Amino acid sequence: MFSKTDHAYETLRRQILDGTLKPGERLRLSHIAAELGLSEMPVREALRLLHKDGLVLLNLHRSAEVATLSFQTAWEIEEVRLHLEAFACATAAPYHDAVSIAEMRELIAELKLDPDHPVAIARRNRAFHTLVMSRAPNAFLRSHVEELWDRTWQYSSASFFDFMPDRKPVLPIENTRIADLIEARDQKGLEAYLAERLDGIRMAWSRAVRRARAGAPSAAPADA
Structure with a gap:
């Protein structure tokens, strides 16, 4: 209707x-x-x-x-989303099969294209993680992660990768590791790696903030 x-x-x-x-x-x-x-x-x-x-x-x-988000607020929303996304991806892992894993690897191959275009990178990275968590049994969790992603999308789709350029080349490596662990049915290994990945993103954020405060070329917006 x-x-x-x-x-x-x-x-x-x-x-x-x-x-x-x-x-x-x-x-x-x-x-x-x-x-x-x-x-x-x-x-x-x-x-x-x-x-x-x-x-x-x-x-x-x-x-x-x-709405206009400050950079700091956008990061705070992203940090919450990353926690929930990791949980969603971990709970989805047992439900993936050969077909969905092959789709993951296709998205990883696409992620390697246009490495200097942050918006394209962000879209392909989101597509990968959306696919990974698509089989999480908790529909509310999946929708909430997508909602948080949407709330920062205009701002973060390019800005985060401009602000944290060292994140761009590691994305295919991270996503390949996630796909490998899902394919191997290594649930404990996957959960440990997702936690390690989150720590790595936090460290990249901290490095970027220090660069910005020191006046390095890759500087954050004034409110970072």
């Missing part, structure tokens, strides 16, 4: 996540309603839903704008 609110929500959400609507951009209720061929009521409700998702800020006097 067609829902006007769902249509407005999905359209605006897609435009925010793909960058059509930029962080800080004002969202005019009447303009959006006219573009979508809807009344203002479903658009207003869609904006409320996007506000709950953390993608839109609602201001006084009925105005709204695309």
Whole structure:
């Protein structure tokens, strides 16, 4: 059944996540309603839903704008997501088979393409981890990880890899190790490696912050 609110929500959400609507951009209720061929009521409700998702800020006097995250806040959300994602990937591991493992390896091969394009790298890395956790039995966990990823996607899809360039070349190595451990049915080894990977990402963040504070070329935004 067609829902006007769902249509407005999905359209605006897609435009925010793909960058059509930029962080800080004002969202005019009447303009959006006219573009979508809807009344203002479903658009207003869609904006409320996007506000709950953390993608839109609602201001006084009925105005709204695309949310803008500080770099530090984006990292804090990412850190929580990484913890939950590791758990989801670990619980999904026993349910993978030869077909899904072959798909993982195809995504790893794609990850090696365009190594100097951080957005492409981020998209392919997300596709890999989404596939790995896709067989986690807890649907709420999977959806929550995706929601947290979406909340930082506009900001983090490129910025984190620009800020932490030493992460880019290790991604295919990490993902290959994850696929190997899943294929080997080494559950304890996988859980230990995912914890080790998280520690490595934290260390990369700390190194990047130190570089930024020292005025190195790979500097963070001012709020890092």
